[in-house]
Amino acid sequence: MTTHEATSSLDALTSLSKRRGFIFQSSEIYGGINGFWDYGPLGVELKRNIKQAWWDDMVRDREDVVGLDCSIIMNPRVWEASGHVGGFSDPMLTCRQCRRHFRADHMDDLIAQSDWISSLAEVGDMDEHGMLTLDRGKLERWIRKRGRKQAKGMALVKESESHLDAVARTIGEAPRALRDVLVDLGMPGLPEDSDPMPCPFCGGDLTAPRQFNLMFKTHIGAMEDHSSEAYLRPETAQGIFCNYRNVLDSYRIRPPFGIAQIGKSFRNEINPRNYTFRSREFEQMEIEFFCHPDEADAWYTYWRDLRYNWYVKLGLHSEKLHLRDHDPDELAHYARACADVEYDFPFGTSELEGIANRTDYDLTKHQEHSGKDMRYFNDQTRERYIPFVIEPSGGVDRAALAFLTEAYTVDEAPNDKGEMQKRTLMKLHPRLAPTKAAIFPLVKKDGMPEAATQIYEACKKAGMAVFYDEKSAIGRRYRRQDEAGTPYCITVDGNTVSEGTVTVRDRDSLAQERIQAAEVPAFIAKKLQGE
RNA sequence: GCGGGUGUAGUUCAAUGGUAGAACUUCAGCCUUCCAAGCUGACUAUAGGGGUUCGAUUCCCCUCACCCGCUCCA
Numbered sequence: 001m002t003t004h005e006a007t008s009s010l011d012a013l014t015s016l017s018k019r020r021g022f023i024f025q026s027s028e029i030y031g032g033i034n035g036f037w038d039y040g041p042l043g044v045e046l047k048r049n050i051k052q053a054w055w056d057d058m059v060r061d062r063e064d065v066v067g068l069d070c071s072i073i074m075n076p077r078v079w080e081a082s083g084h085v086g087g088f089s090d091p092m093l094t095c096r097q098c099r100r101h102f103r104a105d106h107m108d109d110l111i112a113q114s115d116w117i118s119s120l121a122e123v124g125d126m127d128e129h130g131m132l133t134l135d136r137g138k139l140e141r142w143i144r145k146r147g148r149k150q151a152k153g154m155a156l157v158k159e160s161e162s163h164l165d166a167v168a169r170t171i172g173e174a175p176r177a178l179r180d181v182l183v184d185l186g187m188p189g190l191p192e193d194s195d196p197m198p199c200p201f202c203g204g205d206l207t208a209p210r211q212f213n214l215m216f217k218t219h220i221g222a223m224e225d226h227s228s229e230a231y232l233r234p235e236t237a238q239g240i241f242c243n244y245r246n247v248l249d250s251y252r253i254r255p256p257f258g259i260a261q262i263g264k265s266f267r268n269e270i271n272p273r274n275y276t277f278r279s280r281e282f283e284q285m286e287i288e289f290f291c292h293p294d295e296a297d298a299w300y301t302y303w304r305d306l307r308y309n310w311y312v313k314l315g316l317h318s319e320k321l322h323l324r325d326h327d328p329d330e331l332a333h334y335a336r337a338c339a340d341v342e343y344d345f346p347f348g349t350s351e352l353e354g355i356a357n358r359t360d361y362d363l364t365k366h367q368e369h370s371g372k373d374m375r376y377f378n379d380q381t382r383e384r385y386i387p388f389v390i391e392p393s394g395g396v397d398r399a400a401l402a403f404l405t406e407a408y409t410v411d412e413a414p415n416d417k418g419e420m421q422k423r424t425l426m427k428l429h430p431r432l433a434p435t436k437a438a439i440f441p442l443v444k445k446d447g448m449p450e451a452a453t454q455i456y457e458a459c460k461k462a463g464m465a466v467f468y469d470e471k472s473a474i475g476r477r478y479r480r481q482d483e484a485g486t487p488y489c490i491t492v493d494g495n496t497v498s499e500g501t502v503t504v505r506d507r508d509s510l511a512q513e514r515i516q517a518a519e520v521p522a523f524i525a526k527k528l529q530g531e
Numbered sequence: 532g533c534g535g536g537u538g539u540a541g542u543u544c545a546a547u548g549g550u551a552g553a554a555c556u557u558c559a560g561c562c563u564u565c566c567a568a569g570c571u572g573a574c575u576a577u578a579g580g581g582g583u584u585c586g587a588u589u590c591c592c593c594u595c596a597c598c599c600g601c602u603c604c605a
Contacts, residue, residue: 011598019542019556025596031578032596094603207602235605270532271603284605347599354605395605416568423567442564471558475566482566493564503565510566 010346013408014275016424020483022046022404023276035272035280037397042484045434045465047283047400051262053314053431054285054394058260065258065287066251070239072264073218073230081369082238082362084215085231093206095199104209107197111182114200116150121178131175147203154203156185201333216266216280232266237391239263240288241362245372255376255387256299258289262396274347276397283396288389290376293360296388297337300357304339307355307392311341311399315429316406320344334361341394343402352402353394360386403432407485413510416475426485427508430528435486437524438467440477442493452492455502455520462521482507488527490520 017023021040025032039047059067079085093102102110111117123142124134139156147154183196185203195206216232233239240259247259262285272278291299308323326338338356342349363386367374375384404426413423430436439456441448449470459466467486469477474491481489489505496502496517503512504523515523 014597015542028596030595034596096602265605267604269603273598273603275597278604282605286605351605393605398605413566416566421567440565444563446564448564473563473566473568475568477567478565479567489566491565505565512565 009405009408010275013346013404016408016426016483017043017404035269035278037276037279039400042434043400046403046428046432046485047396049432049434050314050396050399050403051283051285054310055260055262057310058258058285058287062258064253064256065260065289066247066253068240068243068247068259068261069263070233070236070243070261072233072266073220074233074239074242076230077369078238078242079215079231079234081365083365084234093195093197093209095202095204095206102200102206107200110200111179111197116146116154116203117178117182117200119146119150124181125175126178127175129175132178132181133175134181151198151203154185154198155205156203214267216268234267235265235393236261236263236284236286237288237362237393240286241366241389244288244290244363244374248376254378256289256291256295258287260285260287262286274345274350276401277345277347277350279397282398284393285396285399286391286393288362288391290387290389293385293388296357296359296390299390300337300355303390303392304355307353307394308341311343311352311402314403314432315427316343316402318406320406322349332356334358343398343405345402345405350398352398353392355390355392358389358391360388362389363387403428423479423482425482425507428485428487430487430530433485433487434465435467435481435484436464436528437488437490437520438469438477438481438486439490439520440468440474440492441470442474442491444470446494447497448492448494451496451517452490455490455492455517458518459521459524462525464521464524466524478505488524492517 014023017040020042022043024038024040026036026038027033055067059065076085093104093107095102120134120142121132123138123146124132126132143156147156179197182198185198195208197206198204199206215234218230218232219228220230221228240261244259247253263283264281265284266281269278269280272280287303289299289303304323308321311321320343322340322342322344324340324342326335326340331338336357336359338354340351341353341355343352363374366372367386375386377384407426407428409425409427411423411425412420415421426433428434437459439452439459441452452470453468456466456468467481467484469480471477478489485507487507489507491503491505493503495514500517501514502517502520503514504520505512
């Protein structure tokens with residue numbers, strides 16, 4: 001796909017979304033605000049339907065997952081335990097390989113503690129002033145013996161041939177300070193905006209120190225001092241971990257079980273981009289699934305495949321949807337396995353949902369920081385353990401954007417003169433469509449509006465999102481609904497009055513069939529179940 | 532955050548250092564028996580703020596927003 005096509009398809013989706021009321025810019029009359037978006041009448045229905053489908057499929061229809069709704073502002077100590085606070089309020093370096101974050105002012109300590117750096121220093125000769133001599137031979141030996149295990153992210157280790165020459169020239173044979181040697185090893189070929197020091201954990205390249213005010217800060221109460229500081233949650237997961245014991249103690253459930261939550265999270269992104277894809281306020285749908293450590297791998301695979309297939313089932317069935325397992329090098333430090341559900345957006349392939357095996361990392365951290373026992377006691381096996389956690393974590397807004405992108409279609413349909421014309425339609429899955437059916441009288445006379453209104457009322461009574469329209473020509477009304485993604489149009493015509501039938505027009509095929517007017521609600525209900 | 536680009540009705544596009552125009556949409560009415568039909572009419576725009584100028588939508592500066600590349604992530 002060329003850039004031009006990519007741009008125009010996102011532009012086309014953006015204008016349709018605005019024109020029809022799916023997505024608006026936040027605070028638009030004041031010039032907008034970067035990283036925030038609003039959902040219009042159709043958009044909010046789409047989003048609700050996505051969340052409802054997720055909740056029905058992941059919570060209501062299951063015996064082993066229960067729901068939860070946590071507060072957005074939590075005790076700030078939560079974020080100390082999770083590593084979001086402390087770490088994130090000072091200038092930080094991020095490893096591009098292992099994605100760990102380091103405080104810039106802790107780098108010397110981290111270097112001193114690093115396994116790979118100390119093993120490297122041992123291979124060389126350190127004099128009494130701490131000056132290190134390291135030649136090419138020693139370096140090669142270290143890479144073979146230790147580097148491949150201890151510093152997997154290092155360019156020097158991964159592509160030693162090409163980098164070794166350049167590095168060997170730089171380090172020379174004169175004794176040098178350890179820090180200078182390390183800087184030289186990180187070279188060459190670093191992207192701009194990098195720190196010259198290699199990652200103390202994996203040897204990968206680090207970004208330059210950056211201010212990481214990831215979390216939105218606020219104050220509790222009227223006084224704005226340090227003690228009143230609080231944060232808007234940057235993820236919903238921690239609320240679940242904090243309530244893990246409460247759920248276990250109050251609800252008759254035991255591992256393996258999951259806790260699900262849908263809710264807003266906030267991240268003060270440096271650079272929001274790509275329409276609603278990366279915004280500063282976003283909605284997540286997350287499950288933390290707690291299980292025995294021995295079963296974690298199996299549950300991980302189970303959830304990864306289940307979540308992928310959920311998107312397929314709801315209409316992302318094209319070749320644009322991918323399930324991508326992370327390489328071991330790519331894993332976050334707390335994760336043992338991770339996979340992304342990715343979608344080919346017009347702006348590139350990007351993540352809709354991540355499924356991770358987070359091990360017992362989070363519960364252990366909360367146990368340490370809170371002093372509360374997070375172990376589960378299995379009275380059958382007499383075993384006490386901290387459960388492992390499998391986390392399927394999806395973005396609602398990202399799902400909405402993917403479904404909209406997938407649904408956006410331009411085809412050709414005949415007009416009343418039989419000429420072919422371009423037609424824009426949103427091929428949304430009936431479960432996700434904001435309006436399930438539109439009900440029209442063919443013309444505004446001969447008792448048709450009355451008959452159509454009756455059907456409309458019957459559908460509403462059956463709990464369906466339906467729309468009634470009698471304005472302007474029938475063809476225009478059909479096209480309007482095409483852009484709104486309404487899968488079915490029910491039209492009352494002369495035969496409705498005489499024989500009690502209506503036509504059902506299918507959005508995607510334009511095919512029409514006649515059914516009994518009285519059967520309309522049941523007909524739509526059946527279609528919604530995918531029959 | 533860095534670099535590049537863009538900003539005119541709801542949408543898509545015109546034009547201009549001196550009066551901003553269209554198509555579609557929307558709304559009202561007439562007409563209409565199945566795919567954006569026709570006729571009549573109506574509403575609506577130079578992102579915000581400074582500067583230059585007799586006069587700025589146009590030229591300059593700042594801010595904001597959006598798009599593209601790097602970066603980052605649910």
